[in-house]
Amino acid sequence: MLKRTTLGRLLPRRFAVSALTAISVVLSALQPSHSQQKGVPVVRDAEIEALVREYARPILKAAGLSNSGIEIVLVNDQSFNAFVAGRRIFINTGTLLQAETPNEVIGVLAHEAGHIAGGHQQRLRDQMARAQTMAIVASLLGIGATVAGAASNTRGLAQAGTGLALGGTEAARRGLLAYQRTEETTADRSALVYLERTGQSPAGMLTTFKRFQSALALTGSRIDPYRISHPTPRDRIANLEVLARKSPYFDKTDSPALQQRHDMMRAKIAVYTQGQSAAQRLFKQERSSVAAKYGDAQASFLFGNPKAALGKVDALLKDQPKNPYFHELRGDALMKANRPAEAAKAYATAVRLDPSKSGILLMSQGQALLAMGTKESAAQAAAQLRKGLDIDPENAVAYRYLAQAYGQLGEIAQAELATADGYYYSGEYQQAKIMAARAQQKFKRGSPGWVRAQDIINFKTGKKRK
Numbered sequence: 375m376l377k378r379t380t381l382g383r384l385l386p387r388r389f390a391v392s393a394l395t396a397i398s399v400v401l402s403a404l405q406p407s408h409s410q411q412k413g414v415p416v417v418r419d420a421e422i423e424a425l426v427r428e429y430a431r432p433i434l435k436a437a438g439l440s441n442s443g444i445e446i447v448l449v450n451d452q453s454f455n456a457f458v459a460g461r462r463i464f465i466n467t468g469t470l471l472q473a474e475t476p477n478e479v480i481g482v483l484a485h486e487a488g489h490i491a492g493g494h495q496q497r498l499r500d501q502m503a504r505a506q507t508m509a510i511v512a513s514l515l516g517i518g519a520t521v522a523g524a525a526s527n528t529r530g531l532a533q534a535g536t537g538l539a540l541g542g543t544e545a546a547r548r549g550l551l552a553y554q555r556t557e558e559t560t561a562d563r564s565a566l567v568y569l570e571r572t573g574q575s576p577a578g579m580l581t582t583f584k585r586f587q588s589a590l591a592l593t594g595s596r597i598d599p600y601r602i603s604h605p606t607p608r609d610r611i612a613n614l615e616v617l618a619r620k621s622p623y624f625d626k627t628d629s630p631a632l633q634q635r636h637d638m639m640r641a642k643i644a645v646y647t648q649g650q651s652a653a654q655r656l657f658k659q660e661r662s663s664v665a666a667k668y669g670d671a672q673a674s675f676l677f678g679n680p681k682a683a684l685g686k687v688d689a690l691l692k693d694q695p696k697n698p699y700f701h702e703l704r705g706d707a708l709m710k711a712n713r714p715a716e717a718a719k720a721y722a723t724a725v726r727l728d729p730s731k732s733g734i735l736l737m738s739q740g741q742a743l744l745a746m747g748t749k750e751s752a753a754q755a756a757a758q759l760r761k762g763l764d765i766d767p768e769n770a771v772a773y774r775y776l777a778q779a780y781g782q783l784g785e786i787a788q789a790e791l792a793t794a795d796g797y798y799y800s801g802e803y804q805q806a807k808i809m810a811a812r813a814q815q816k817f818k819r820g821s822p823g824w825v826r827a828q829d830i831i832n833f834k835t836g837k838k839r840k
């Protein structure tokens with residue numbers, strides 16, 4: 375199941391992606407403004423995360439980033455965008471939905487890996503600090519000229535001063551943007567190298583940039599080429615195309631099995647973000663495909679009745695009995711039908727079959743066990759939730775269920791500590807500290823629970839977490 379979550383879970387609360395710090399593959403002019411000001415709306419899903427990580431793994435290896443702890447974060451945003459912040463690659467669900475092949479997404483990931491491997495972010499920050507200094511100096515010079523002009527009572531000179539002030543800031547900004555454009559070209563070149571090293575086609579990258587060009591055409595406005603932080607798509611495509619066509623893998627396509635998983639992911643995102651019939655629209659040419667049927671089952675689960683969804687999932691399972699996400703959807707539908715014991719079994723099967731060992735599936739299993747309402751199932755729920763949290767320790771929602779499980783078991787100190795952790799990973803530090811202090815009084819001094827509570831109490835809210 376696709377789960378929305380707050381950014382606090384993953385990043386410090388005040389983290390905001392500004393137009394300048396976001397190194398993105400799309401023109402900043404096209405970015406929705408909300409993502410520039412507020413936090414990033416993160417979305418979690420075992421199936422999508424596993425697939426995108428599979429796309430990224432060989433690329434990160436080729437980029438020498440296998441052991442760099444690079445995380446991939448899904449952003450709940452319908453626009454086509456991806457960007458890098460720290461050691462995280464953020465990719466919009468809109469990118470995954472619009473990309474028709476795995477190769478297109480892999481091209482985007484290769485470009486973003488190019489930014490990380492090139493250390494572009496740190497240098498971008500340095501460059502920004504310098505640009506700001508330049509801008510301040512230029513403004514002061516401009517003001518000085520304005521004052522001088524006003525003092526000599528010469529209108530022309532005063533105007534010249536104002537012009538100079540604006541010109542100075544503009545020059546600094548253009549200098550910075552020109553620098554960013556160079557980094558984009560570098561990232562493109564790196565991406566080509568990683569794709570060749572992994573024996574994959576750069577054609578998807580080209581398709582992606584062509585899509586940008588048409589997106590730009592759709593805005594219908596002329597954009598000052600100096601104002602955009604990326605090379606104008608036409609230049610970028612032309613340069614890239616010449617190099618890309620030299621790749622021996624240019625005509626290589628994704629395997630049918632991978633394409634099918636990609637289409638299933640797109641069907642799921644379509645239904646979750648664009649409504650009941652979105653997957654049917656997306657796959658109207660291939661109504662009998664597994665992806666179309668999967669989208670239909672997801673739509674029944676989300677918008678229809680769970681019984682209909684169960685029938686559709688069971689039909690899918692006849693074809694692919696070992697698909698963990700079919701079992702997951704079966705669990706989701708059973709939960710909605712208020713059949714938690716069967717749901718717990720379906721999730722247990724999903725967990726067993728999941729090669730990516732996702733903490734999310736364990737969390738769903740724990741939630742179902744908890745809903746069964748017996749002491750025995752609460753103990754099992756706590757165990758599975760803990761396992762899930764070992765894998766995915768920042769999953770705020772899982773702590774809330776863990777707290778309920780401990781509550782049912784009468785373990786109040788553990789319940790309060792789990793509640794504190796839930797607040798902590800949601801970025802609600804004040805509440806977290808209050809609850810941690812309450813839990814700590816019930817733990818033996820120096821015990822693991824006591825130490826964890828102390829960590830939360832000691833956490834400096836102003837300090838950036840890693």
Ligand SMILES: [Zn+2]
Binds near residue numbers: 485
């Ligand atoms: Zn870029």
